[in-house]
Amino acid sequence: MTPVAFLVIFCAVMAGVAFARLLFTDTDVYENQGIMFTVLGLTMLSGLWFTLETDAFGDGARIGLAVVGLGTLLVGNILLVRVLARGGSPEGV
Numbered sequence: 001m002t003p004v005a006f007l008v009i010f011c012a013v014m015a016g017v018a019f020a021r022l023l024f025t026d027t028d029v030y031e032n033q034g035i036m037f038t039v040l041g042l043t044m045l046s047g048l049w050f051t052l053e054t055d056a057f058g059d060g061a062r063i064g065l066a067v068v069g070l071g072t073l074l075v076g077n078i079l080l081v082r083v084l085a086r087g088g089s090p091e092g093v
Helices: 003-024 029-054 059-085
Strands: none
Touching (some): 003 029
């Protein structure tokens, strides 16, 4: 297993943690959604890196993974900027 595979696994676990936090906490929805989408986008981009190193998929799948990963990362960052524009999270973090 390559080191990039460990990165993909770690990112996937962190995406699961972010999704669980979104489901089970009553804090700011935009903040939790932003974190979840950002981590999910990073997971997809690290998965793209894995496919580039291992020649796992064709070019069409790689382009799709790159577009969806970058789009998800962009949505997550937009949501986090909305939280910062409102004055930060309710917890003061």
